[in-house]
Amino acid sequence: MDATELRERVRAFLRDHDPATMDRLEFLRARFDAGLAWISYPPALGGLGAPRSLQPVVDDEFAAAGAPDNDPMRIAIGLGMAAPTILRHGTDEQRRRWLRPLWTGEEVWCQLFSEPGAGSDLAALGTRAVRQDDGWTVDGQKVWTSLAHEARWAILIARTDPSLPKHQGITYFVCDMTDPGVEVRPLRQITGEAEFNEVFLTGVRIPDAHRLGEVGEGWRVAQTTLMNERVAIGGGAVPREGGFIGVVANTWRSRPELRSPGQLDALMRLWVSAEAGRLTAQRLGEQLATGQPGFEGSAVKYAYAKLNQEISGFELELLGEEGLRYDDYTMRRPTGVPWQERSPGYRYLRAKGNSIEGGTSEILANIIAERVLGLPPEIRVDKDVPWKDLPR
């Protein structure tokens, strides 16, 4: 399958499905069924088993025809984390049930991983799943759950055997967010609004058919999710000046009165870092497309967090008096991160989360040091202790 053939397929599809007249959802479903959704996925699951590197060919062709997209930002957790995990570890039945509405955006997904007592040390989680009849009953509390207020489904990890060491007694589930035992409460962020939530799980029923992978294998399954999360954050091809740097550069260009010689060099340092980060993400994309393992994903996320924080901090100081003002601290429940439309203060505050979400930069540095560079692991006092006996 090459680019020409793919382009031809998209055009043929568009001849039969006019985006101008067709219902948006019907169009997206038909695109999925034609294997033109995520082309690297298998046939019958929205793909063609084609190289991932050719995905932009398809996306560009659809965009040029004015076709509706699946609002990828709103379903980022589904696309970036749940889908690859379901594809890799799910049964045929599970893949058929979940992947299509996930991709079309009919069903939003969220990630019930972090807990108040288990953040960086995710494997210490205490949410319990107890086997009952033909399924499981889940009790516990999750936290920092982005999009839980929108989600139809959640990927969930819970403890199924507290007598084993922490990594071993975990099982991976798909949780129905409409279950009456699921309670979602917004958590207000430093930016004013609530992107994320705390989620209380009380006697939530999960059928065994909604388990992903074997009982006790949840930690291994979760690695697929976490690997993909790191790739998703900060990855992807963007044009030059496509990120925060473009906003600041344009402010600089249009506002001569703000400029000073010292700040010019500071801005150019950031510009160089942004471009280096962009090219690194581009190279990572090429590596992924050719199926090479992408530890570079860690480099991309690590650098991206630092860069966004530096640029947004610079932007506030560049603006001086305006930097003292904020646009809106009203409590809302947004579905995305509209950094382009919001004020510099929002960018500054929101970017603080970049080095925390999806694994903190310190944890990332540990991972790079140990898995990439092969340096000795951190001393672990808790690895072989049954979870129930851990100090907390």
Add this chain to the structure above:
Amino acid sequence: MTLLYSEVEEELRGAVRRLLTDRAPWTAVLKRTESDEPYDHALWRTLAAEIGTAALPVPEKLGGAGASWREAAVVAEELGRAVAPVPYLGAAMATAALLAIADDDLLRQVSAGERTAVLATPLSTGPGAAPPVSARVDGDTRVDGDTLTGAVTSVADALAADVLFVIAGDGLYAVEAAAATRTPVLSLDLTRRLADVSFEGVPARRLAGRDAVGPAWAAAWRAGAVLLASEQLGIAEWCLSTTVEYVKTRHQFGRPVGSFQALKHRLAELWVAVTQARAVARYAAGCLADGDPDLAVAASLAQAHCGPVAVRAAEECVQLHGGIAMTWEHPAHLYLKRAKSDAIALGTAERHRATLAGLVDIPS
């Protein structure tokens, strides 16, 4: 444009690395720094003529290998990794100038590795529009018929050259290196030597006239900046991997020092920086190979980014080795000296940032 390495490039890398491991281990490189022959001419001949690295960027019809600057940049990485004492950078810049002015005869000799040409300009010459050497050479340089008089300082690789290219007021000239006076300079970097060069009524052959000097110089300088970035990547990679290996084996407080998180995090950060440098250097090499319109940006970006990364890697290498790295008998200083000199060569990062600002429309 791909930012990955091709199979052919990896093969070339393997061949160069095997040669350097065999003929230029750091112990030999160190010893040579205090010998009468600071450049390894025999190694350079093997590299340039037998492996054919001198011919890489030259088209086949001009006697070249029909490869590209992309492959040439891979060679630069390996030479940086070995701080090899060969005049690769100077020769490559001269080749770029020859390609720009289309002097086929000399190009053929140079790409066959028969003769080594080097551009007689100060190594520190930074980004800028005009051929910078004329400024330095102009005042006291006279062209009397076909002889040349003048002086230029801090020329890299001049000591290893057969032919020197001199930018005089109205053109670019070729001078037999033996006819010039080359005074060795004690350079900070012992593996890439500098010389002050003077010409006293030296016979000169005009290679290009007034109009061609600017483009030839620009081509040479850009090729140099791009290859230097790859060299800096190689230096940084050596420093990172050598330091990582060392901290795994060096024990203090009853454990490898590499198990202390403070060091793990510093090395992880360095790895991130090196990973970025690789993408940036590859992009620059790709732009040079393809004659991409973004080349000017790519070259200065590469210098603004890779120069500081190499310096940081070399400085971390010294610090994380502790006292042993302060000794003459340890290779770290060879890399530190090369990295710091490279950060000044062809313009400091600050100069490149200023140039970039102009190129991407960020006014002062």
